[in-house]
Amino acid sequence: MAGYGFLMMLPLVLGHLRPESEAMSSFAEGVARRDNDLEARPHFRRAAELYAVLREQQHVLNPDLCVNEGNSWLLAGDLPRAILAYRRGVELDPDRADLRHALDYARDRVDYAPEDRPRLTPPPVAFARLKSALRSWGLVVLAVCSAIGWVTLTRWRMTRERSTLTFAAVMLLFAVALAAGRGYEAAQRRRAAAEPAAATLRPVVLRKGDGPSFAPRRENPLPAGVELTVRRHRGAWSQVQLADSTLGWLPADAIAPLGTPASHITASP
Amino acid sequence: MLRRILSPHESFAAVSLVVVAALAPASATDAPLIGRPRDYFFGAIGERVRVEMTAVPTDVRVEDELTLTISIRGASNPGEIQRPDLAQLDEFASRFHTDDISDGPDPALSRGERSFRYRLRPKTESVKDIPPLLFRYWQPRLQYFATTAPDSAIMLTVRPRVPAESAGMPMQEPEFLFQVAKESAVLAPRPEAHDTVYTVLALLLPAIVCGAWYIWWRLRDPNAAALAQLRRTAVVRGALDEIQRVRGPADAATAGRLGRAILGYLRERFGLAASISTPAEVTTALLRVGLPAENLRRVETLLRECNAVQFGPSGSTSETLAGEARQLILLLEEATWPAMAS
Numbered sequence: 001m002a003g004y005g006f007l008m009m010l011p012l013v014l015g016h017l018r019p020e021s022e023a024m025s026s027f028a029e030g031v032a033r034r035d036n037d038l039e040a041r042p043h044f045r046r047a048a049e050l051y052a053v054l055r056e057q058q059h060v061l062n063p064d065l066c067v068n069e070g071n072s073w074l075l076a077g078d079l080p081r082a083i084l085a086y087r088r089g090v091e092l093d094p095d096r097a098d099l100r101h102a103l104d105y106a107r108d109r110v111d112y113a114p115e116d117r118p119r120l121t122p123p124p125v126a127f128a129r130l131k132s133a134l135r136s137w138g139l140v141v142l143a144v145c146s147a148i149g150w151v152t153l154t155r156w157r158m159t160r161e162r163s164t165l166t167f168a169a170v171m172l173l174f175a176v177a178l179a180a181g182r183g184y185e186a187a188q189r190r191r192a193a194a195e196p197a198a199a200t201l202r203p204v205v206l207r208k209g210d211g212p213s214f215a216p217r218r219e220n221p222l223p224a225g226v227e228l229t230v231r232r233h234r235g236a237w238s239q240v241q242l243a244d245s246t247l248g249w250l251p252a253d254a255i256a257p258l259g260t261p262a263s264h265i266t267a268s269p
Numbered sequence: 270m271l272r273r274i275l276s277p278h279e280s281f282a283a284v285s286l287v288v289v290a291a292l293a294p295a296s297a298t299d300a301p302l303i304g305r306p307r308d309y310f311f312g313a314i315g316e317r318v319r320v321e322m323t324a325v326p327t328d329v330r331v332e333d334e335l336t337l338t339i340s341i342r343g344a345s346n347p348g349e350i351q352r353p354d355l356a357q358l359d360e361f362a363s364r365f366h367t368d369d370i371s372d373g374p375d376p377a378l379s380r381g382e383r384s385f386r387y388r389l390r391p392k393t394e395s396v397k398d399i400p401p402l403l404f405r406y407w408q409p410r411l412q413y414f415a416t417t418a419p420d421s422a423i424m425l426t427v428r429p430r431v432p433a434e435s436a437g438m439p440m441q442e443p444e445f446l447f448q449v450a451k452e453s454a455v456l457a458p459r460p461e462a463h464d465t466v467y468t469v470l471a472l473l474l475p476a477i478v479c480g481a482w483y484i485w486w487r488l489r490d491p492n493a494a495a496l497a498q499l500r501r502t503a504v505v506r507g508a509l510d511e512i513q514r515v516r517g518p519a520d521a522a523t524a525g526r527l528g529r530a531i532l533g534y535l536r537e538r539f540g541l542a543a544s545i546s547t548p549a550e551v552t553t554a555l556l557r558v559g560l561p562a563e564n565l566r567r568v569e570t571l572l573r574e575c576n577a578v579q580f581g582p583s584g585s586t587s588e589t590l591a592g593e594a595r596q597l598i599l600l601l602e603e604a605t606w607p608a609m610a611s
Contacts (some may be wrong), residue, residue, distance in 0.1 A: 020452050031447050036437030047434055054455070062457045064450035071446045092460060098445070105443065150475040154483050181469045188462045191309070264437035 019058070024049035027072060032109035041076050048072035048081070063093040070102055079225040080199040082106050084258055087227070091193050094125075095132055110225035111203075122227050124228035131185050132259040138182050196230040197258040198240070204217040210237035228258065270280040292390055300407030306414055311351045314408035320404040322419045324389075328426040332390050333424075336370070339402060340377065340384045345409075345610035347383040353402060355387055360400045391427045395465075398422035474534040505598060512594050519590040521579050527594050534598060535568070541585035548572035564597075564604055 023046075028044030028124040045104055051069035054060050067091025073082035086103035089096065125131065150170030205221045207214040222242075231239040231247070238252045284515045298312055321340045329335050340348055347363050352369070355361040367387040377384045389399070401419040486493070511530035515523045532551070541554045550568045560568075571593055576592065 023447070023455075024452050027449055034440045034447065037435040037440045039341070040440055051455075061459045062455070063459065063460075064454040068449040068455055075442060075446055077441070097505055139467055139471055142468065143475075143552050145474050153275060154479040157483055158486060162506075173364040175472060179472050182464060182468050230567040 019050045022062075022096060023047045023054070023068070023072070026050065027068070029098050030072075030075060044072050045076035048076050048078065051085075052081075053143070061088070061092065063089045063096050063099060065089075066092065067096075067099060067102065070106070074102075076256040077231045078111055079106060080170060080201050083110075083225050083227065087197065087258060091189070094189065095135055103104070106225070107227075111223040113220045113228075116220055120222075120226055120242055122243050134178070134181050134185055138178055142178040143180070145178065146170050149175055153167050184211055196200060198228055198230050198238075199258075200224055200226045200228070200250070201254055203254050204250055204254040206242075206246070207242075209246065210234045210239070210249045214249065217246060222250075230255070241263075272400050293578075300414070302403045302428045304414060306405050308405075309353075310405040310407075311353055311412065312346070313341060313344040313350045313404070314346050314409060315406055316408065318343045318404070318406040318415070318417055320417055322399065322400060322402060322417050322426070322440055324399055324422055324423045327423065328428075328542045330396050330428045331392070331430040332366075334388050334390055337387045337389050337399060337423075338384055339387075340382060340403070342505075344381075344383065347381055348513070350383045352385050353404075355389075355402075358402075361389075363392075364396045364400075365391055391425065395430050396425060396427045408529065419500065420479060432600060501603075504534055504537040505602060508598055509595065512591050512598075515591045518588050519575075519578055521581075523576045524578035524590060527590055528572060528579060529573065531568075531575070531594055531597070548576070555567070560601065561604055564600055567597055 004098050019115035026043045029187050030040045030047065031041065033040040048069055051065060051072060055065060055069065065087050069083035070089065071080045073079075073085055083103065083106045086099055086106055089099040090103055093099065110117075110121075112120060149168050152164050152205060154170035155161075156168055200222050202224050203221050206217040208217050226242070228240040228242050231241055233239075233252060234249075237249045238255060239247065240250050240255065274546050293604070300310075318344045322337060323340075324337045337355075339353065341347065346349060348498070353363070361367060366389070368390075370386040370388050375384055400422050403416060403418050405414050405416050407413075433536060472555055489603045506529050515527055519527060532546065535555070536543065536545075537552060539555060539558045540562075541551065545551055545554050548569045551572060552565050555565055555568060571590075574590060574593070
């Protein structure tokens with residue numbers, strides 16, 4: 001048995017553990033030390049960094065990776081990066097309940113001023129339930145309606161009975177409407193994903209211009225974790241748009257884009 | 270001296286008040302208003318009032334709590350002594366955050382003493398002591414406001430705050446955050462979006478299958494296909510639907526319906542006048558349309574058969590009347606619109 005144990009430890013000893021395995025063990029180590037946050041958080045941070053490296057350098061991206069990365073960042077105390085990770089996951093699979101729940105939880109933890117929370121929190125997706133139903137059951141219903149519609153239409157061609165024509169028309173119209181709805185919903189998601197989204201990494205003052213000498217745009221500074229859209233860059237400053245359509249400027253190093261490059265995330269041992 | 274500062278009238282009034290105050294009987298319940306100090310007088314009256322202060326603990330960290338007790342002895346009116354508000358006294362306010370502790374019934378009162386308790390929190394580690402509380406009281410016998418204080422300050426050892434970083438706490442995050450996907454799931458390929466392809470397939474694949482079915486049906490049963498073509502005309506469809514409803518052997522009633530259906534069809538299709546109703550009239554009218562003679566004969570024969578069954582002896586029927594009617598319509602359509610019928 002001792003020999004087997006040594007064999008299992010061999011990759012760790014040689015330092016050849018793959019990032020995903022090392023991330024999992026770091027996370028497990030953090031969970032084991034959760035009674036002391038000072039000891040646990042560095043392990044969660046390490047796990048999050050490794051997941052980020054996996055995503056950026058090995059181009060792995062799927063909802064489960066996003067869940068793991070988001071949970072790790074959140075447990076490491078890095079709320080903005082957790083929000084970004086969850087958002088990546090939701091974009092990949094909008095119907096994953098655990099991702100949506102985690103994203104809502106993370107958004108709730110952003111330290112907004114009470115009057116800012118409703119204005120700066122990203123608005124909920126319009127007709128979310130309908131869209132979710134379209135994504136999950138739309139294709140099946142569409143296929144059934146289309147099949148029934150075409151079969152009935154063919155029967156009408158054979159029998160020329162007017163009632164069958166009406167039924168076929170209704171079915172085919174419904175199928176076409178479903179197809180159009182699905183296409184529109186997919187296009188909307190593509191458009192949203194193409195938006196250069198970002199989040200503030202630290203509390204920062206939104207300014208009217210691209211420099212610290214410009215007056216603040218808002219009375220309250222933006223807390224860490226505010227989701228926004230980057231409009232353009234000028235030097236070390238970025239023009240951003242908040243959820244309430246307020247335009248302003250932030251230092252570029254105070255925001256992390258949704259597609260955060262991992263270059264600044266050191267996978268230090 | 271008084272005359273140099275005050276006017277003669279004011280001097281007179283002040284001297285009168287002092288005299289009145291001095292002559293007033295000394296009591297334990299009140300002290301003269303004239304000359305009463307604004308600070309550090311809390312209403313105590315007595316011959317020899319003493320103040321003591323104790324603090325527990327004296328070794329604390331910044332912002333840690335300690336309890337300060339101020340005891341006043343020797344006052345003749347312990348129940349009337351007001352609580353010193355340490356937060357209003359600079360020497361205390363600059364050093365401590367002060368919270369009053371509810372005194373409740375003071376057991377020291379029964380001994381003729383009074384005590385007040387405070388919860389103090391040193392603001393900085395530069396706080397070295399609790400300063401002695403200056404305490405003024407009215408000395409009724411000597412008629413003046415005397416001042417007393419504890420013998421010395423209470424020395425404190427105030428150490429820096431415990432940095433939050435050095436004290437670990439259990440993590441309070443919700444349980445779902447501690448659950449992660451397995452390693453194999455993490456490495457799964459990115460889900461590709463085939464929505465558009467699937468949607469188009471769902472919409473058009475049944476059409477292709479049904480198209481193939483339709484072609485196969487036409488090849489397998491050309492007559493049925495021709496009939497289906499003919500049913501595109503409302504007149505033909507109406508007549509055929511009516512004929513279709515007559516099932517089994519035709520009796521008088523159904524023969525009448527068949528006859529009316531054929532007549533209706535001929536009127537609509539070939540523009541026959543509404544007054545034409547007998548087989549002979551129909552044949553004559555159709556002759557003008559240019560239908561083949563053989564078809565005309567079949568029309569006349571069929572109409573006569575319908576009439577025979579309808580108006581013949583009771584119980585007469587025909588097995589083939591409906592089929593013949595259907596066949597006649599097909600023949601007429603083929604004769605007048607051969608391309609479509611074929």
